[in-house]
Amino acid sequence: MIQQLVAGIDIGGTNTVFGLTDRQGKILVYGSLKTTDYPSPLDLVKHVSEKIKQVIPEGYYLAGVGVGAPNGNYYKGTIEFAPNLKWFGVIPMADYFSHSLGCRVVLTNDANAAAIGEMVFGGAKGMKNFIVITLGTGLGSGIVVNGEVVYGHDGFAGEIGHVIVIPGGRNCGCGRSGCVETYCSATGIKRTYHEKTQSASATPVYISSQEIFNRATAGDEHAKETFEETGNILGLVLANSVAYTSPEAIFLFGGPVKAGDLLLNPTRKSFEENLLNIYKGKIKVLPSQLDENDAAILGAASLIWKELSVKNPEVKMES
């Protein structure tokens, strides 16, 4: 029997990665390219589509394409004014891929794709209400309610990174101040460590969150405090988030999560302390169960796999 494959494409400011996935979440073929090498999005679509067509193995067909992209709008299939991409304005990326590959294409932002990936292939299997927080250059979030990602009236719901947690706090790239991502993203962690170790007048020298982790494990007090304070704020934000959708679990994804207990312990402590009584002891804060190298492709591909399993659940049993 001819079997289904789904392509997952993750478009980032620097790199675009893609792969062909099967129903079990195995990635059969990987590809990647530099997004910045393609001044026109149509050139990128053409290149990626040709690569995908070339590598579909005998006995398989392409059942659909999922795309994760910054500022991706699920309803319209567009990338809209993404500050980290060189392409200007509103780009109908889903339509471009659909014409080029002749199949269904679903697009959303990378954090929403991560949430669906967690539900289809990761730790949120069987969960109907959960949140995924992605910690990277920024802080993204995908909120799932009743088994569906919350997109809101305009397709842009789930921006927990831009909740103002410290009014009048740190300046954010969005033009406002005190946003969660200025404290709790990988960049926020770097800023915190920088504040602790450099005098106000020194030229900013930021080291990576990986290096801060190395220093913390080597006993650097400033580095340890940095994770402690990051966890304190993140725990408060997660506790506040529970008051909106009361999830069963919150998954943390991204580089800083590799710090393990150094970040998770203060986060969980602050989380439980700041939770309203009725939620206490009920809600898990967990690291993502997706492999970091595969997550972007699997997350994007799961946009289609989720649709296919809903439409035709018995196929899931067969394969």
Add this chain to the structure above:
Amino acid sequence: MIQQLVAGIDIGGTNTVFGLTDRQGKILVYGSLKTTDYPSPLDLVKHVSEKIKQVIPEGYYLAGVGVGAPNGNYYKGTIEFAPNLKWFGVIPMADYFSHSLGCRVVLTNDANAAAIGEMVFGGAKGMKNFIVITLGTGLGSGIVVNGEVVYGHDGFAGEIGHVIVIPGGRNCGCGRSGCVETYCSATGIKRTYHEKTQSASATPVYISSQEIFNRATAGDEHAKETFEETGNILGLVLANSVAYTSPEAIFLFGGPVKAGDLLLNPTRKSFEENLLNIYKGKIKVLPSQLDENDAAILGAASLIWKELSVKNPEVKMES
């Protein structure tokens, strides 16, 4: 043709009100009693049920009962550890009414009932994504996503009143500090005015938010500042809330909303200032379109009317 009626029952700490409603949101019969006169919830159920049976007019039958109650759990139909009720523990209120009246009974908290009431009979007709905020002794919220109230994994989602907006801020009845409701509920407004007008050592004398409104319109600067500051915080909270579910509109309900522009102007100003760019200019902040006297009963009854209109939409056209 025999027509459907739905009873709406709103159980409050002081009073319980109930009424029979028709499909157009007209309340045919009203009733009320003192909740505190009933030391056992079963006595209250018996009394209300008898009253309802007595007043069903000829040509109608009772198609269902909707109940709004503090700490109401939609999934279980229970009232759970409600601090403002004298009844102890977990009360299976929906089961009680169902046995007593022999029909479908749906129960949720009063703010969720208000949200469904707004959707079925008020300003949110036709909207799929919106939020209702109820300003009273506390601050309640009902969040609607894709046309359904968000209940979360445990039935207790939508507690925006207990989001911590000012870490380390005012003590809250929930045992924590800095919760939204300590600033933005009617009680919060009273506290703000009190802080402005009494010295720290004086015995607290709180005046009603209605009286603060009267003083503000008469030119009292402290009273005007009170509404200004309440709006500043409420606007920030609403802007943060948008980052979760990106609603089309946010409806404000309750006594303080009668202050009109005195509260709405600073709220809307702060809301727009604190909104992330992608949401700016898209989301309305509106007073509830439900009549305050009818809202509790209509909200509760709408729990059933919404189900009936989904199951049997053509009936809606007939009646």
